[in-house]
Amino acid sequence: NGHSNGYSNGTGEDGGAGWLLRRVLDLVLKTKLVTGLDASEKVVHFKHPHELKDELDLEVGEEGCSMEEAGRILETAVHYSVKTQHPHFYNQLYGGIDEVALTGAWLTEALNTNSYTFEVAPVFMLVEHRVIEHLVGLLGWSEGDGIFAPGGSISNMYGMVLARYRRHPNIKKTGIFDQKPLVVFTSDQGHYSISKSASWLGLGMDNAVAVATDAQGRMLPAALKEAVAKAREEGKEPFMVNATAGTTVLGAFDPLEELAAVCEGEGLWLHVDACWGGSVILSRRYKHLMKGVDRVDSISWNPHKMLGTSLQCSVFLTKHKDLLKKCNSARATYLFQQDKFYDVGYDTGDKSIQCGRKVDAFKLWVFMKVHGQSLLEARVDAAFHASRHLCTEVKRRGDRFRLVQEPECTNVCFWFIPASMRGKDETPEWWVQLSKVAPSIKERMVQQGTLMVGYSPIAVKKLVNFFRMVTTCTPTPTPAHMDFVLDEIERLGEDL
Amino acid sequence: NGHSNGYSNGTGEDGGAGWLLRRVLDLVLKTKLVTGLDASEKVVHFKHPHELKDELDLEVGEEGCSMEEAGRILETAVHYSVKTQHPHFYNQLYGGIDEVALTGAWLTEALNTNSYTFEVAPVFMLVEHRVIEHLVGLLGWSEGDGIFAPGGSISNMYGMVLARYRRHPNIKKTGIFDQKPLVVFTSDQGHYSISKSASWLGLGMDNAVAVATDAQGRMLPAALKEAVAKAREEGKEPFMVNATAGTTVLGAFDPLEELAAVCEGEGLWLHVDACWGGSVILSRRYKHLMKGVDRVDSISWNPHKMLGTSLQCSVFLTKHKDLLKKCNSARATYLFQQDKFYDVGYDTGDKSIQCGRKVDAFKLWVFMKVHGQSLLEARVDAAFHASRHLCTEVKRRGDRFRLVQEPECTNVCFWFIPASMRGKDETPEWWVQLSKVAPSIKERMVQQGTLMVGYSPIAVKKLVNFFRMVTTCTPTPTPAHMDFVLDEIERLGEDL
Ligand SMILES: Cc1ncc(COP(=O)(O)O)c(C=O)c1O
Ligand SMILES: Cc1ncc(COP(=O)(O)O)c(C=O)c1O
Numbered sequence: 001n002g003h004s005n006g007y008s009n010g011t012g013e014d015g016g017a018g019w020l021l022r023r024v025l026d027l028v029l030k031t032k033l034v035t036g037l038d039a040s041e042k043v044v045h046f047k048h049p050h051e052l053k054d055e056l057d058l059e060v061g062e063e064g065c066s067m068e069e070a071g072r073i074l075e076t077a078v079h080y081s082v083k084t085q086h087p088h089f090y091n092q093l094y095g096g097i098d099e100v101a102l103t104g105a106w107l108t109e110a111l112n113t114n115s116y117t118f119e120v121a122p123v124f125m126l127v128e129h130r131v132i133e134h135l136v137g138l139l140g141w142s143e144g145d146g147i148f149a150p151g152g153s154i155s156n157m158y159g160m161v162l163a164r165y166r167r168h169p170n171i172k173k174t175g176i177f178d179q180k181p182l183v184v185f186t187s188d189q190g191h192y193s194i195s196k197s198a199s200w201l202g203l204g205m206d207n208a209v210a211v212a213t214d215a216q217g218r219m220l221p222a223a224l225k226e227a228v229a230k231a232r233e234e235g236k237e238p239f240m241v242n243a244t245a246g247t248t249v250l251g252a253f254d255p256l257e258e259l260a261a262v263c264e265g266e267g268l269w270l271h272v273d274a275c276w277g278g279s280v281i282l283s284r285r286y287k288h289l290m291k292g293v294d295r296v297d298s299i300s301w302n303p304h305k306m307l308g309t310s311l312q313c314s315v316f317l318t319k320h321k322d323l324l325k326k327c328n329s330a331r332a333t334y335l336f337q338q339d340k341f342y343d344v345g346y347d348t349g350d351k352s353i354q355c356g357r358k359v360d361a362f363k364l365w366v367f368m369k370v371h372g373q374s375l376l377e378a379r380v381d382a383a384f385h386a387s388r389h390l391c392t393e394v395k396r397r398g399d400r401f402r403l404v405q406e407p408e409c410t411n412v413c414f415w416f417i418p419a420s421m422r423g424k425d426e427t428p429e430w431w432v433q434l435s436k437v438a439p440s441i442k443e444r445m446v447q448q449g450t451l452m453v454g455y456s457p458i459a460v461k462k463l464v465n466f467f468r469m470v471t472t473c474t475p476t477p478t479p480a481h482m483d484f485v486l487d488e489i490e491r492l493g494e495d496l
Numbered sequence: 497n498g499h500s501n502g503y504s505n506g507t508g509e510d511g512g513a514g515w516l517l518r519r520v521l522d523l524v525l526k527t528k529l530v531t532g533l534d535a536s537e538k539v540v541h542f543k544h545p546h547e548l549k550d551e552l553d554l555e556v557g558e559e560g561c562s563m564e565e566a567g568r569i570l571e572t573a574v575h576y577s578v579k580t581q582h583p584h585f586y587n588q589l590y591g592g593i594d595e596v597a598l599t600g601a602w603l604t605e606a607l608n609t610n611s612y613t614f615e616v617a618p619v620f621m622l623v624e625h626r627v628i629e630h631l632v633g634l635l636g637w638s639e640g641d642g643i644f645a646p647g648g649s650i651s652n653m654y655g656m657v658l659a660r661y662r663r664h665p666n667i668k669k670t671g672i673f674d675q676k677p678l679v680v681f682t683s684d685q686g687h688y689s690i691s692k693s694a695s696w697l698g699l700g701m702d703n704a705v706a707v708a709t710d711a712q713g714r715m716l717p718a719a720l721k722e723a724v725a726k727a728r729e730e731g732k733e734p735f736m737v738n739a740t741a742g743t744t745v746l747g748a749f750d751p752l753e754e755l756a757a758v759c760e761g762e763g764l765w766l767h768v769d770a771c772w773g774g775s776v777i778l779s780r781r782y783k784h785l786m787k788g789v790d791r792v793d794s795i796s797w798n799p800h801k802m803l804g805t806s807l808q809c810s811v812f813l814t815k816h817k818d819l820l821k822k823c824n825s826a827r828a829t830y831l832f833q834q835d836k837f838y839d840v841g842y843d844t845g846d847k848s849i850q851c852g853r854k855v856d857a858f859k860l861w862v863f864m865k866v867h868g869q870s871l872l873e874a875r876v877d878a879a880f881h882a883s884r885h886l887c888t889e890v891k892r893r894g895d896r897f898r899l900v901q902e903p904e905c906t907n908v909c910f911w912f913i914p915a916s917m918r919g920k921d922e923t924p925e926w927w928v929q930l931s932k933v934a935p936s937i938k939e940r941m942v943q944q945g946t947l948m949v950g951y952s953p954i955a956v957k958k959l960v961n962f963f964r965m966v967t968t969c970t971p972t973p974t975p976a977h978m979d980f981v982l983d984e985i986e987r988l989g990e991d992l
Binding site: 017018020021022023024025027028029032033034035036044046047048049050052053056058059060061062063064065067069070073074076077078080081082083084085091092094095096097099100102103104105106107109110111112113114118119120121122123124126127130134150151152153154157161171172173174175176177179180181182191192193195196197198199200201202203204205206207248249302304310311312328330332333334337339340341342343345346353354355356357358359362365366368369370371372373374375436439442443446452454455456457458459465468 | 513514516517518519520521523524525528529530531532540542543544545546548549552554555556557558559560561563565566569570572573574576577578580581587588590591592593595596598599600601602603605606607608609610614615616617618619620622623626630646647648649650653657667668669670671672673675676677678687688689691692693694695696697698699700701702703744745798800806807808824826828829830833835836837838839841842849850851852853854855858861862864865866867868869870871932935938939942948950951952953954955961964
């Protein structure tokens with residue numbers, strides 16, 4: 001199979017070296033995947049799993065295929081992929097990718113380097129170091145340390161492991177078998193990664209205690225105090241509080257000042273899961289939502305969510321210098337040799353739970369460097385501006401829509417009430433009926449490919465399925481886009 | 497700053513949409529980063545950290561920079577990055593990236609999708625599912641399940657968490673506080689991720705017991721049996737054995753058949769860390785090295801190492817269907833709604849410890865699909881062929897080089913003995929002197945940029961610093977490349 005050996009130093013014609021890379025760039029530009037997708041395109045060309053299998057021959061054979069065929073495979077993959085860059089994609093806590101960030105991502109992929117030593121990643125180790133310093137400064141901390149992790153869930157795990165280690169350094173060596181059960185507290189709106197982490201780290205999900213929230217979804221400091229006291233009464237040992245800055249569904253910001261006061265009083269590590277809401281730190285207008293962040297012990301933040309620096313881009317930061325290293329190092333002598341001829345202070349990979357570590361810092365750095373802080377701030381503000389417009393518009397549309405709560409982050413949660421249900425007695429049956437509205441409209445939007453918005457219930461607050469709209473920085477959402485969302489939901493669901 | 501807003505639907509001129517992406521492609525092609533780097537180029541243009549800082553202004557400012565400047569930044573980043581694609585880069589257990597795999601990686605970056613639900617990643621969820629089925633077949637298992645993880649360390653953690661859960665499912669809920677200390681066994685040549693994982697998972701590093709190996713670095717089944725008995729005597733509970741298929745330094749393959757027999761007898765989960773050596777499964781000639789893999793419970797394999805499918809690409813596989821889901825699921829109702837209109841069997845993200853998960857399966861799939869199994873096999877065989885040539889050549893060069901042991905994987909470990917040290921009494925002082933040779937030569941090779949090879953001691957085997965040469969599939973290593981390595985080491989070190 002002469003087409004597939006790739007390394008024939010060709011000139012870029014069919015099958016020659018570089019041909020397929022050019023083809024990908026052409027495809028990305030032709031489909032405007034990152035350079036401004038047209039709102040008139042479909043967000044998704046939906047096929048059920050069994051149908052999609054007919055469009056793409058997934059079988060791996062003994063022999064390969066031609067470069068032409070490879071090109072077609074890539075086109076099919078793009079065609080049937082959800083266009084997260086589409087101005088009408090609001091389905092998750094991320095959207096499209098910024099072009100400059102993508103450039104950084106493509107380059108690091110091509111360089112295929114590993115973030116563990118200066119020896120193999122000189123540029124990227126300096127960059128990671130600098131980005132972390134910069135973020136520590138943005139948080140108003142006088143010093144700190146950090147590491148890029150493959151996603152917010154693992155960043156949150158870093159926080160838990162560090163909190164545990166700080167309290168009982170011997171755990172690293174001997175484990176937690178003879179400890180009293182260690183308990184972490186998070187709000188009942190906190191992300192499930194806290195409870196998954198509790199399971200992995202050997203604490204058990206029962207020891208990730210859910211603390212009650214107010215109507216907005218913010219942790220109640222008084223409820224936290226009670227929960228801590230209760231755990232102590234049960235013979236357990238509280239060690240950490242996870243505050244959430246921007247909850248997944250409601251977008252609530254836990255009150256950091258008050259939680260810090262509780263944690264200081266109780267001697268607990270305060271971690272902030274700012275995976276979603278952390279980008280407010282870039283905005284003079286919205287950073288008050290994280291007031292008190294100067295008093296916390298650690299924080300997780302995902303630039304891959306609101307900011308648009310492509311998955312994966314998540315950073316864990318702690319105010320305690322050297323703790324990451326002490327907690328996680330294993331000093332492998334094949335990798336972190338101390339007899340190197342250069343300053344091994346940048347061989348920081350041993351702070352990580354990973355060994356090989358993808359370069360995630362560079363795309364964020366180049367994105368910040370090229371755009372400058374003022375543009376990032378403007379983008380965060382634009383995401384908030386659009387969400388505030390949406391909120392106003394939901395209210396303006398009277399009995400057709402109903403807001404779940406006043407938004408804090410860029411999440412706007414609301415029900416759509418179809419014509420047949422308006423002005424009726426809101427009996428338990430009425431609510432059961434309403435719970436089916438969002439899934440039905442969702443099916444229609446996906447089948448038609450015009451819009452994607454997530455929906456969710458919140459059992460603990462007895463809220464049935466509602467729409468969760470979220471706006472992110474990329475592409476920049478406008479008030480007109482917001483109006484479209486509501487118009488489209490009305491169009492799709494009016495007859496229900 | 498008019499240059500940096502990016503989304504102006506331009507035509508690709510300076511600063512217009514797409515301009516920077518074209519620039520990256522041009523840079524990648526011009527430097528032949530993935531299309532066949534010239535051996536006459538430098539592997540690295542070394543600068544010390546403080547010098548490198550002068551070449552790259554790391555400061556993030558209030559205002560951004562022009563696209564021209566952005567282009568220069570990217571060029572500088574490439575210039576000072578280590579060329580892992582260089583035919584003389586043998587510094588780690590990975591090398592360059594295959595062009596087809598890179599194409600897949602670039603496309604998934606541009607699509608910015610998340611491997612958790614079919615809803616947002618229809619193509620990629622099918623692909624991941626199919627790749628896992630395919631790999632389960634290659635292992636000769638009748639059924640199985642798996643997941644792509646951000647690297648082999650985390651893949652190995654999956655194995656430990658699953659092994660623990662299978663034994664004590666209640667741990668998920670209540671933790672390990674009232675367990676007897678749980679013990680995992682790995683060889684004294686096993687990767688440090690087992691001990692880091694033991695720390696994170698609450699077992700403690702002391703409960704990752706190192707089992708003695710033979711001269712080749714293979715775990716001794718008799719020593720394992722003794723270690724298990726000893727742990728039981730100490731009142732601990734053995735639960736898992738980690739066998740290594742291709743150890744990090746020596747490239748040893750633990751004897752899976754014999755270890756499986758021990759584990760079956762003792763009722764222990766057998767995991768195989770095949771992160772490095774797992775690619776032998778693709779070769780009819782070398783897969784015997786993993787004989788017995790049909791009897792194990794789980795395996796980790798990193799296509800990003802020997803195979804050249806760019807970091808990160810690591811897969812965890814287990815023979816126990818449904819266990820990943822039972823062990824890890826949290827059933828978040830905002831993401832894994834059960835009232836969706838399509839078959840949610842492909843919403844497999846809840847098997848993961850992550851929430852957002854980068855699409856790592858697609859680049860591997862497209863790489864396998866386009867090249868076909870026969871080419872992958874030929875590449876693995878070529879990597880082995882080169883390493884066997886190197887081994888012969890080390891021996892042929894008489895008293896100038898000395899082999900540490902006969903290689904099993906593509907690792908070839910050897911000492912270079914400079915002229916001044918040849919034919920001398922091998923006193924303790926002689927060995928101390930020899931321990932400084934590899935670091936000195938390493939400094940010279942990096943300073944001159946002609947070659948990069950790792951070195952390592954092995955304290956437990958009383959082996960002082962030796963060179964660890966490794967060959968991978970990309971770019972294809974040749975016997976001539978191997979001769980160059982030894983010639984160059986002689987040139988750099990003869991006067992020591
Ligand atoms: C044998 C072995 N297992 C596991 C790993 C860890 O893999 P990763 O670097 O992807 O975490 C390595 C890394 O070198 C290794 O050599
Ligand atoms: C508040 C919050 N924290 C953490 C996470 C987990 O981040 P990741 O998906 O990167 O693991 C999420 C994901 O949605 C989140 O919403």
